[in-house]
Amino acid sequence: MITALVVDDELPAVQELSYLLGRDERVSTVHTATSGTEALKVLEREDVDAIFLDIHMPGLTGLELARVIARFASPPAVVFVTADDDHALEAFDLAAVDYLLKPVRPERLERCVGRIVDQHDGARSHPDAAPEVITVEQGGVTRMIRRDDVAFVQAQGDYARLHTPEGSYLVRVPLTDLERQWGPAGFVRIHRSYLVAMDAVQQLRLGGPQPFVVAGGAELPVSRRLLPGLRERLAATRIRPLT
DSSP, X not given: OEEEEEEOSSHHXXXXXXXXXXXXXXXEEEEEESSHHHHHHHHHHSOXXXXXXXXXOSSSOHHHHHHHHTXXXXXXXXXXXXXXXXXXXXXXXXXXXXXXXXXXXXXXXXXXXXXXXXHHHTSSSOTTXXXXXXXXXXXXXXXXXXXXXXXXXXXXXXXXXXXXXXXXXXXXXXHHHHHHHHGGGTEEEEEXXXXXXXXXXXXXXXXXXXXXXXXXXXEEEOXXXXXHHHHHHHTTSSOOOBO
């Protein structure tokens, strides 16, 4: 279990996020602060595993507070919470665990807490490792998305479409290049048109006339040619095929 600190100069925002975190059985205690200065006082007297920071605060901003926290001997995991994503790149440069947009959706927060717990327990990655971030363009706006939010990738000519819980994003990278780059991170080619994140696989059937996997709520075909490689990867996971 983890302890959390919510920092926001708007009290309703503090109360809402504290309520959502308090419902998560993985969170034991939720501390609160309405300014960066108050947050530092809380950190002096309490052991905090994760801090949820609003970026736009008067006085000491969330980004400035994160820079102070980064100098701690054992800094808590930092999650930025904001109404816009203008500072996403800077946030990830500060090795933020996540970047949540207001209003925070409960299911999105649950995944965020999962990342923090994984980092806290040392289950998936080293605590000092910055998350892999991809820059995408959508409607003329540059966005930053995390690679571990991508459930599967779909080939579209010389492009690839990244499918996440929040939506899909087109990037000008061939699927074969992503297969090579993302293979070590747990992505497996299952079809000439699909690359899937093994952590995102919810269900699969490898027998019958048409093998398939379910990832990100979508049923994706598995080609017979690539089936042996998928079986090999499955041997190292706890995912069990349907009979």
